[in-house]
Amino acid sequence: MGQGEKDSADNLVSPSDDRNELQVEDLRVKERCFEQREALPGEPRCVICGRYGEYICDQTDDDICSVECKTALLARIAAETKIPVKAPARIKVPFGDESFCVRDNNFPDIPSLHASQIVSLRNKLDICVKGEAIPDPIMCFSSCGLPEKLVHNLDAAGYTMPTPVQMQVIPASISNRSLLVSADTGSGKTASFLVPIIAHCSRRELQQCESKRGPLAIVLAPTRELCLQVEDQAKVLGKGLPFKTALVVGGDPLAQQIYRIENGVELIVGTPGRLIDLLMKHNVDLTDVSVFVLDEVDCLLERGFRDQAMQIFRALSCPQVMMFSATIHSEIEKLSNSLSNNMIHISCGNPGKPNKSVRQVVIWVESKQKKQKIFEIIKSKQHFKPPAVVFVSSRVGADLLSEAITAATGLEVISIHGEKTMEERRERLRRFLTGEVSVVVCTGVLGRGMDLLKVHQVILFDMPNSIDEYIHQVGRASRMGKEGVAIVFVNEEDRKLFGELAQVLKTAGAPIPRELSNSKFTSSISLGTDRKRKLSSRAHS
Numbered sequence: 001m002g003q004g005e006k007d008s009a010d011n012l013v014s015p016s017d018d019r020n021e022l023q024v025e026d027l028r029v030k031e032r033c034f035e036q037r038e039a040l041p042g043e044p045r046c047v048i049c050g051r052y053g054e055y056i057c058d059q060t061d062d063d064i065c066s067v068e069c070k071t072a073l074l075a076r077i078a079a080e081t082k083i084p085v086k087a088p089a090r091i092k093v094p095f096g097d098e099s100f101c102v103r104d105n106n107f108p109d110i111p112s113l114h115a116s117q118i119v120s121l122r123n124k125l126d127i128c129v130k131g132e133a134i135p136d137p138i139m140c141f142s143s144c145g146l147p148e149k150l151v152h153n154l155d156a157a158g159y160t161m162p163t164p165v166q167m168q169v170i171p172a173s174i175s176n177r178s179l180l181v182s183a184d185t186g187s188g189k190t191a192s193f194l195v196p197i198i199a200h201c202s203r204r205e206l207q208q209c210e211s212k213r214g215p216l217a218i219v220l221a222p223t224r225e226l227c228l229q230v231e232d233q234a235k236v237l238g239k240g241l242p243f244k245t246a247l248v249v250g251g252d253p254l255a256q257q258i259y260r261i262e263n264g265v266e267l268i269v270g271t272p273g274r275l276i277d278l279l280m281k282h283n284v285d286l287t288d289v290s291v292f293v294l295d296e297v298d299c300l301l302e303r304g305f306r307d308q309a310m311q312i313f314r315a316l317s318c319p320q321v322m323m324f325s326a327t328i329h330s331e332i333e334k335l336s337n338s339l340s341n342n343m344i345h346i347s348c349g350n351p352g353k354p355n356k357s358v359r360q361v362v363i364w365v366e367s368k369q370k371k372q373k374i375f376e377i378i379k380s381k382q383h384f385k386p387p388a389v390v391f392v393s394s395r396v397g398a399d400l401l402s403e404a405i406t407a408a409t410g411l412e413v414i415s416i417h418g419e420k421t422m423e424e425r426r427e428r429l430r431r432f433l434t435g436e437v438s439v440v441v442c443t444g445v446l447g448r449g450m451d452l453l454k455v456h457q458v459i460l461f462d463m464p465n466s467i468d469e470y471i472h473q474v475g476r477a478s479r480m481g482k483e484g485v486a487i488v489f490v491n492e493e494d495r496k497l498f499g500e501l502a503q504v505l506k507t508a509g510a511p512i513p514r515e516l517s518n519s520k521f522t523s524s525i526s527l528g529t530d531r532k533r534k535l536s537s538r539a540h541s
């Protein structure tokens with residue numbers, strides 16, 4: 001079919017037709033929207049996913065791109081006009097054999113949300129969306145055509161229902177849209193990109209469209225620990241499906257990583273530096289990569305990483321791009337629009353601020369008193385809530401402080417930072433996560449994305465370099481909305497952050513130390529108070 005030609009929808013098969021069992025080779029039209037290309041300027045767009053609207057739906061005359069989108073369109077209309085649309089019989093298959101992958105039902109369940117319900121659902125869940133033809137949010141994992149084994153794995157992982165960010169990101173991602181997503185720390189962003197990736201890779205495998213091919217998706221993250229965590233979660237959710245992963249980070253043997261990729265993986269999770277190595281020096285074939293995720297995107301597009309991330313992006317053949325962080329600013333938004341057109345912006349909860357579930361306790365501590373202060377906290381049964389993470393600003397500081405706390409309190413305290421070998425970082429993180437050790441002193445390597453499940457207390461011994469890093473570090477104390485505490489040491493040396501810190505504390509309703517609120521580096525704007533009136537009243541007193 002020539003470009004721009006419109007095929008009569010008579011050739012389109014709809015779920016109500018007799019032939020429920022579509023055979024790929026029988027299809028003369030695109031079955032799934034990801035097979036369809038992006039619409040060129042001036043071309044019709046699919047009313048469901050926004051890709052090239054190659055066909056006209058025979059029942060509504062709308063532009064659509066595939067059988068899948070036709071189904072979604074008819075289902076939505078049926079839901080609105082309450083005409084029951086016969087959903088295909090689901091094939092129940094026993095999950096005995098781990099290696100068994102279940103053919104997913106080819107058609108999404110009937111979405112039961114009316115247009116006005118969608119608006120109120122988004123309002124209620126603080127989901128803000130910006131873009132064209134945005135797919136409706138899902139209410140449950142089984143309502144968007146995921147492989148049944150994947151839904152089973154989600155349930156087994158305790159994910160009984162999607163979080164707000166997952167409700168909106170998963171359907172948008174499955175519709176192959178490029179996304180820029182900002183949502184609170186600990187709100188489930190990782191699964192929101194892993195679930196569609198696993199579904200996409202499993203389908204490609206099921207269709208056996210090519211016997212030998214390269215990886216299908218890449219997730220980029222700024223730290224090795226975060227890559228480890230993302231890959232672990234991918235393995236858990238992809239268990240028993242035709243889905244293999246490769247971890248590509250510095251510090252691990254390069255040859256093993258290349259060998260694993262060349263033996264066939266669906267997903268690569270890596271840090272920019274090592275991935276560039278594979279691309280440039282070892283010519284790993286990434287032509288089949290159709291999904292590119294940048295986790296902690298604001299960090300990856302900062303000076304140090306940006307060139308590498310863009311170099312990897314340019315080596316791919318115009319993939320679906322999905323970018324995630326809890327702190328995304330306008331500069332990142334502008335840059336993201338250059339990576340893909342027709343981008344959907346999704347914002348959930350209260351991003352750009354510390355998670356509301358974290359109680360911020362900021363105390364003024366002179367640098368010379370910091371050690372004594374942290375010893376007191378850790379020795380206090382009332383204030384110390386292990387397991388705890390202590391953030392410092394330097395690698396040497398992490399080693400020295402962990403030794404000092406061990407000596408002063410008798411507790412075994414370990415340090416993690418970039419100078420340690422990958423084995424040491426893995427082993428120390430394992431000991432902390434398994435509860436063998438109850439305090440870890442670290443630099444920013446654990447500051448972003450790390451899902452330190454049992455941690456509900458963080459101590460910022462040193463303030464980080466930016467208020468964004470502050471938001472991510474205090475965010476380690478609360479996952480999925482569970483209460484946590486962040487104890488923060490601040491003094492004059494942190495004056496460049498006083499304004500933003502005071503603003504963040506004021507917004508959260510957290511107490512502000514007098515030295516901070518009275519400092520000349522804390523502008524009245526950040527405190528929302530008129531200091532002149534305050535000073536003149538003191539002049540009279």
Ligand SMILES: Nc1ncnc2c1ncn2[C@@H]1O[C@H](COP(=O)(O)OP(=O)(O)OP(=O)(O)O)[C@@H](O)[C@H]1O
Binds near residue numbers: 160166185189325450
């Ligand atoms: N649908 C769900 N139901 C229950 N728990 C979930 C669900 N989705 C994610 N979780 C859990 O919530 C925790 C936080 O998830 P995740 O680490 O993906 O958050 P995040 O938004 O990426 O956080 P950050 O911004 O800090 O990286 C994890 O322990 C994860 O297992």
